[in-house]
Amino acid sequence: xxxxxxxxxxxxxxxxxxxxxxxxxxxxxxxxxxxxxxxxxxxxxxxxxxxxxxxxxxxxxxxxxxxxxxxxxxxxxxxxxxxxxxxxxxxxxxxxxxxxxxxxxxxxxxxxxxxxxxxxxxxxxxxxxxxxxxxxxx
Numbered sequence: 474x475x476x477x478x479x480x481x482x483x484x485x486x487x488x489x490x491x492x493x494x495x496x497x498x499x500x501x502x503x504x505x506x507x508x509x510x511x512x513x514x515x516x517x518x519x520x521x522x523x524x525x526x527x528x529x530x531x532x533x534x535x536x537x538x539x540x541x542x543x544x545x546x547x548x549x550x551x552x553x554x555x556x557x558x559x560x561x562x563x564x565x566x567x568x569x570x571x572x573x574x575x576x577x578x579x580x581x582x583x584x585x586x587x588x589x590x591x592x593x594x595x596x597x598x599x600x601x602x603x604x605x606x607x608x609x610x611x
Contacts, residue, residue: 474610475609476608477606479604480604481604483602486599487594487595487596488565489594493513500606501580506609506610507577507580510576511575512572512573512608512609513574514604514607515592517566517603518566519595520566522573522591542564542568551563559596563595
């Protein structure tokens with residue numbers, strides 16, 4: 474069986490990191506699927522989905538790491554072509570990815586005690602992000 478749910482999140486852009494765990498868990502309560510897996514996917518090429526310990530220190534550490542890996546002030550071919558100054562955002566999204574699959578056992582996500590699902594918006598302006606949660610199983 475497959476069930477699909479979706480929701481929207483308003484972001485601030487500029488490495489906005491949002492704990493979407495409560496929104497994903499809310500969709501689980503609507504499902505008849507008890508065992509299988511949950512796929513969490515965000516549409517867009519300048520955002521990503523990951524798991525992390527969602528706490529202020531790690532949030533800041535992640536932002537520092539991303540700035541080292543794909544600095545905002547670098548010259549990117551993407552920016553030269555499109556003049557939108559978000560080449561760094563595309564690269565950061567490529568590094569983390571738009572989705573993840575999580576085992577679902579007895580209607581609960583099998584995540585670690587300090588592991589939450591986070592949406593990261595790398596773009597250089599606020600956005601409306603669309604997340605799909607697809608549950609597959611029995």
